[in-house]
Amino acid sequence: MNSVERTDVLVIGSGFGGAIAAYHLAAGGAKVVVLERGPWLSSGEYEHDFKLGSSYTRIFDFVVGDGMSVLGGNCVGGGSVVYFAAMPRAPRFVFERRGSIARRMWPAAIDRDTLDPWYDRVEESIPITRQGWDDVSYAGGLWAAACRHAGRTANPVPAAVDTSTCVNCNWMMAGCRFDAKQSLLLNYLPAALAHGAQIRPLHEVQRISKTGDGGYRVHYLHVNDEDYRLTEGSGTIDAKVIVIAAGAAATPVILQRSEPDLGPMPYGVGRYFSGNGERLNTAVLNEDKVRDVLGLDRGDGLAYAANQIGKGPTVANWDRLDGSLPEYTRYSLEQLYFPPGLGTILALTDGPDASWFGPRKKEMLKRWQSWLIIFQMIEDDNEGVFGPPPERGNADRLSQQMLGVGRLSYKPTANTQAAWAMADADCKDILERDGLATVTPWTNDLVGAYTVHPLASCRIGDDPHTSALDDRHEVRGHPGIFVTDGSAVPGALTVNPAMTISALAERAVPGIVRAAQERGVEVTYGAPAPDGSTSGRRGTAHLVPSLMRK
Amino acid sequence: MGPQTPDDHEHRTATLEAFADTIIPGEKRSAGDRAVAGVGQGGGAVQAGAIELLEWDATGLTGGLGDFARALDGHATAYAAEHGIVLDGDVPAFVSLSYDDRAALVRWLTAPGHPEKALWVSLALFCNMAYDSAAHMSTADALAAGHPGLTAMGLSLPDADGLWRFRAWSYGRPLADIHPDTLPNGSLA
Numbered sequence: 001m002n003s004v005e006r007t008d009v010l011v012i013g014s015g016f017g018g019a020i021a022a023y024h025l026a027a028g029g030a031k032v033v034v035l036e037r038g039p040w041l042s043s044g045e046y047e048h049d050f051k052l053g054s055s056y057t058r059i060f061d062f063v064v065g066d067g068m069s070v071l072g073g074n075c076v077g078g079g080s081v082v083y084f085a086a087m088p089r090a091p092r093f094v095f096e097r098r099g100s101i102a103r104r105m106w107p108a109a110i111d112r113d114t115l116d117p118w119y120d121r122v123e124e125s126i127p128i129t130r131q132g133w134d135d136v137s138y139a140g141g142l143w144a145a146a147c148r149h150a151g152r153t154a155n156p157v158p159a160a161v162d163t164s165t166c167v168n169c170n171w172m173m174a175g176c177r178f179d180a181k182q183s184l185l186l187n188y189l190p191a192a193l194a195h196g197a198q199i200r201p202l203h204e205v206q207r208i209s210k211t212g213d214g215g216y217r218v219h220y221l222h223v224n225d226e227d228y229r230l231t232e233g234s235g236t237i238d239a240k241v242i243v244i245a246a247g248a249a250a251t252p253v254i255l256q257r258s259e260p261d262l263g264p265m266p267y268g269v270g271r272y273f274s275g276n277g278e279r280l281n282t283a284v285l286n287e288d289k290v291r292d293v294l295g296l297d298r299g300d301g302l303a304y305a306a307n308q309i310g311k312g313p314t315v316a317n318w319d320r321l322d323g324s325l326p327e328y329t330r331y332s333l334e335q336l337y338f339p340p341g342l343g344t345i346l347a348l349t350d351g352p353d354a355s356w357f358g359p360r361k362k363e364m365l366k367r368w369q370s371w372l373i374i375f376q377m378i379e380d381d382n383e384g385v386f387g388p389p390p391e392r393g394n395a396d397r398l399s400q401q402m403l404g405v406g407r408l409s410y411k412p413t414a415n416t417q418a419a420w421a422m423a424d425a426d427c428k429d430i431l432e433r434d435g436l437a438t439v440t441p442w443t444n445d446l447v448g449a450y451t452v453h454p455l456a457s458c459r460i461g462d463d464p465h466t467s468a469l470d471d472r473h474e475v476r477g478h479p480g481i482f483v484t485d486g487s488a489v490p491g492a493l494t495v496n497p498a499m500t501i502s503a504l505a506e507r508a509v510p511g512i513v514r515a516a517q518e519r520g521v522e523v524t525y526g527a528p529a530p531d532g533s534t535s536g537r538r539g540t541a542h543l544v545p546s547l548m549r550k
Numbered sequence: 551m552g553p554q555t556p557d558d559h560e561h562r563t564a565t566l567e568a569f570a571d572t573i574i575p576g577e578k579r580s581a582g583d584r585a586v587a588g589v590g591q592g593g594g595a596v597q598a599g600a601i602e603l604l605e606w607d608a609t610g611l612t613g614g615l616g617d618f619a620r621a622l623d624g625h626a627t628a629y630a631a632e633h634g635i636v637l638d639g640d641v642p643a644f645v646s647l648s649y650d651d652r653a654a655l656v657r658w659l660t661a662p663g664h665p666e667k668a669l670w671v672s673l674a675l676f677c678n679m680a681y682d683s684a685a686h687m688s689t690a691d692a693l694a695a696g697h698p699g700l701t702a703m704g705l706s707l708p709d710a711d712g713l714w715r716f717r718a719w720s721y722g723r724p725l726a727d728i729h730p731d732t733l734p735n736g737s738l739a
């Protein structure tokens with residue numbers, strides 16, 4: 001029983017970065033195995049239930065760090081199953097950002113123009129809807145009306161949601177029961193399976209070692225399907241090429257833990273983490289003012305009182321996404337639904353004795369249906385650093401599911417804090433006009449800052465001192481190991497990042513195919529979109545030769 | 551942890567109830583209720599099921615609840631001594647404190663820089679979850695049973711199959727001008 005399992009390409013993680021790579025490599029003829037630490041649920045298993053042990057806690061992970069907590073997916077399909085499906089492209093100025101290193105942080109090869117064809121390829125593969133005002137939820141409409149009242153614009157957000165089947169239940173973080181959300185389980189992953197890729201859930205990769213023939217050995221633990229604190233055995237798989245896409249809170253941890261076997265890691269592994277500059281504000285609306293000042297009426301006697309209704313974010317204010325403004329003053333303000341469970345404890349009462357608990361907080365909760373949550377995405381300073389890895393995975397798991405303590409440390413710089421303060425003031429300015437609402441930011445005192453979009457902990461770049469990956473996503477000094485998830489994004493994007501993570505993963509594939517070919521794998525590049533469409537492939541064809549260069 | 555007598559368990563429960571009631575306060579369950587301070591109207595975290603949730607090992611806190619209660623009573627004793635408060639020996643020290651003193655102590659224990667902060671925040675998190683999401687029971691069942699938190703927050707009832715569907719969700723009309731640089735695909739140029 002000592003036979004060693006071998007594959008051509010081993011993909012760690014099945015979110016955007018993993019699924020896109022797995023599909024193209026399998027379609028190109030490579031033998032692909034995907035290891036996913038979380039369970040594999042189908043749409044019938046997605047529950048509308050906050051009970052611990054329901055799909056909500058099985059597929060969602062909350063890792064508490066020192067100064068930064070990270071929320072992410074933990075299932076086959078990764079973030080795409082639990083996310084709110086906002087899919088905007090990053091604004092042009094983002095690619096010119098300098099951030100904490102005082103020079104352009106993106107590789108010279110990438111700007112908005114060179115990434116647009118890859119965005120197009122994603123848009124052909126994951127159906128994305130430009131939402132109309134009929135699709136916009138009451139909460140989004142309220143945010144739009146408040147923005148107009150304050151002299152601002154407001155945009156319905158492009159989303160990977162089939163609005164014809166969406167029932168606006170706002171249970172997106174528990175998985176979409178109605179297959180309205182176009183998660184990877186509906187496009188890239190089934191296409192990868194059809195081309196022979198294997199996906200193995202509840203396989204938590206711990207580390208990578210060398211095989212002696214230029215290949216790699218991946219070491220994993222089987223995770224219990226109900227109590228993730230427990231493991232049930234272990235195993236290894238050998239592969240010629242490794243694609244790590246475990247998420248920006250886990251990918252660097254796997255590489256750190258592999259360092260004794262693989263040799264020194266680039267300085268950027270586990271450094272430059274960005275929380276995408278995220279922060280939340282809660283507005284508690286005065287229903288009478290919503291009617292009188294904004295002229296809104298649901299037609300059923302209510303002006304708003306619809307916090308529970310919708311599909312995550314539907315409308316964003318993008319007035320500050322202006323490349324002529326200085327760095328750290330550009331941000332989105334996006335209406336967002338955040339469910340109870342984690343979505344109320346950090347909200348603060350207003351007034352001088354702001355508190356997250358107590359009698360006044362209880363009174364605030366009574367008005368929960370009149371809450372409007374605004375999501376800020378500012379430019380942060382890539383302050384996050386990962387400490388030494390925990391015993392297994394990326395966290396010491398506290399609860400049977402969902403809650404663990406990780407090793408990420410994040411101390412916001414003056415730039416980040418000033419940007420948050422500016423965005424806080426802007427939210428207040430828009431929503432407190434004429435007594436519409438009282439607005440308070442969520443406290444960072446309890447679990448630090450928090451992000452649902454961890455980025456940059458193993459990023460691409462041209463400078464080996466500040467980027468763990470070259471511009472083709474290969475880990476510097478470790479040929480044949482690639483990173484294609486949010487870790488690879490150089491910094492905060494000022495918008496939701498799934499679209500950019502996906503476009504970068506699409507762009508990384510030709511280089512991974514080339515590396516596999518050099519390692520003797522019979523694989524070609526050039527698969528169409530998962531549904532067979534080919535215009536995205538045509539649009540990127542001129543960019544492929546340079547990405548497949550030796 | 552050593553063996554516990556029923557008294558230990560009662561003390562532990564009373565202390566944890568008083569902590570949960572500090573996070574989301576409710577009204578007293580009876581005239582002699584000491585754990586619930588009675589500064590809130592309607593049910594608070596205790597009535598919402600905080601102890602049931604904490605006693606469920608899925609939280610990861612259950613094995614440490616005795617330690618939590620002992621530590622909290624220890625902090626309460628020290629707090630009382632420091633503030634010249636005479637404790638009532640009939641109930642655990644934390645239960646003996648007034649609501650305002652309980653709140654001041656919880657604020658201190660969960661403030662940035664306190665060495666035990668992470669522990670007390672995790673306890674508070676689950677107390678809050680008992681109220682705002684009834685994490686110890688099915689959400690539909692909780693609503694049907696008139697769960698104090700979900701009911702007070704005004705969550706609507708699901709359809710008969712336990713799933714939420716909203717037939718009306720939108721004002722259905724343009725409510726702002728869009729950004730002038732918006733492309734046909736909805737992103738900015």
